[in-house]
Amino acid sequence: MLLCWGLVFSTGEAWGQTGGAKDPPAEYVLAGQAALNWTRRFVELGPRPAGSSALATQTATMAEALGEMSCTVEINEFVAATPVGALPMRNVIARFGPPSPDKVVVVSGHYDTLRKEGFLGANDGGSSAGLLMALAERLDACVPGPVWIVFFDGEEATVAWRGLDNTYGSRHLANKWADDGTLEKIRALINVDMIGDSDLQLVYEGNSDPSLREAVWKLAGELGYRDAFPREVGYISDDHIPFRRLGVRSLNLIDFTFGPDNSYWHTDEDTLDKLHARSFATVLHVVEAAVSRLLAD
Numbered sequence: 001m002l003l004c005w006g007l008v009f010s011t012g013e014a015w016g017q018t019g020g021a022k023d024p025p026a027e028y029v030l031a032g033q034a035a036l037n038w039t040r041r042f043v044e045l046g047p048r049p050a051g052s053s054a055l056a057t058q059t060a061t062m063a064e065a066l067g068e069m070s071c072t073v074e075i076n077e078f079v080a081a082t083p084v085g086a087l088p089m090r091n092v093i094a095r096f097g098p099p100s101p102d103k104v105v106v107v108s109g110h111y112d113t114l115r116k117e118g119f120l121g122a123n124d125g126g127s128s129a130g131l132l133m134a135l136a137e138r139l140d141a142c143v144p145g146p147v148w149i150v151f152f153d154g155e156e157a158t159v160a161w162r163g164l165d166n167t168y169g170s171r172h173l174a175n176k177w178a179d180d181g182t183l184e185k186i187r188a189l190i191n192v193d194m195i196g197d198s199d200l201q202l203v204y205e206g207n208s209d210p211s212l213r214e215a216v217w218k219l220a221g222e223l224g225y226r227d228a229f230p231r232e233v234g235y236i237s238d239d240h241i242p243f244r245r246l247g248v249r250s251l252n253l254i255d256f257t258f259g260p261d262n263s264y265w266h267t268d269e270d271t272l273d274k275l276h277a278r279s280f281a282t283v284l285h286v287v288e289a290a291v292s293r294l295l296a297d
Helices: 026-043 053-067 122-141 168-180 210-222 241-245 277-296
Strands: 071-082 085-096 104-110 147-152 186-193 250-254
Touching: 026 053, 026 122, 026 277, 053 071, 053 085, 053 122, 071 122, 071 168, 085 122, 085 168, 104 122, 104 168, 104 277, 122 147, 122 186, 122 277, 147 168, 168 241, 186 210, 186 277, 210 250, 210 277, 241 250
Parallel strands: 104 147, 104 186, 186 250
Antiparallel strands: 071 085, 085 147
16 A cells, blocks of 8 residues: 555455455555544534535534644635625635645635525535545645545525526635636646545546546546446536636535435435545545546546
8 A cells, every 4th residue: 555645556456346346455444434524524524515504513523633634725715696685605715735836736626505494415525525525634634635525615605596696605716716816826736526425426427627637537537436427428527527618627525416316405304314434534545546647647
């Protein structure tokens, strides 16, 4: 096993999966459980839509934990004009590695939940935040190079997903970084969303950069996760789109088969019992391996 984010391959037996899928290595099993634990902690706050006190509490929790790690933490605050009025929003940015890198890899995801009474968003909003916190913990132990972790606020629509009523945080940050020259430093952006589903089936997402998507899918196959990375093409609007539009190589990792016919999505069925640490471990392993290769290129 190669340490410090080398490509770690597993020779374990299938972990409740079919088609020759491998267990993640032990270090990722532990990291996957950590990601699930973070997700549980966030879900226990209740519904966490943009602008809510619960989401503000989550922001503070993440910032405090990140502040104890070997990264610089920025809270990118702004006020978004939405159909339900002006809402305060906060992107959380954790920068690992040198303070002024020439090139950087960004791993991102949203941490707000749907504006719906009682909606807990374990997978949709919870899992991406949980995985990013677990990734930060691993980066804190060993930084392979300049990596920034970004937690986007306001991905969910306040009323309905049309026009500009969505992706508030990623649009704000993409435009800010375009204006101040930061976008030129981004080698690639990998966005994660809804990646905790116990039956992980990621979309071969058509709005992503084709070469980056293909490279990550091939890498997932090499690592033994072909079953979780099928080649079913789908087109998903998500937080990678604002960066793609501005020329950043961007990839969206999302499972949009959450329950039969995606029936758990945006419903009260989006609960912790539908998630599994194995799925977090799988995505963490592939994302880390992809980051390592991107930094080495």
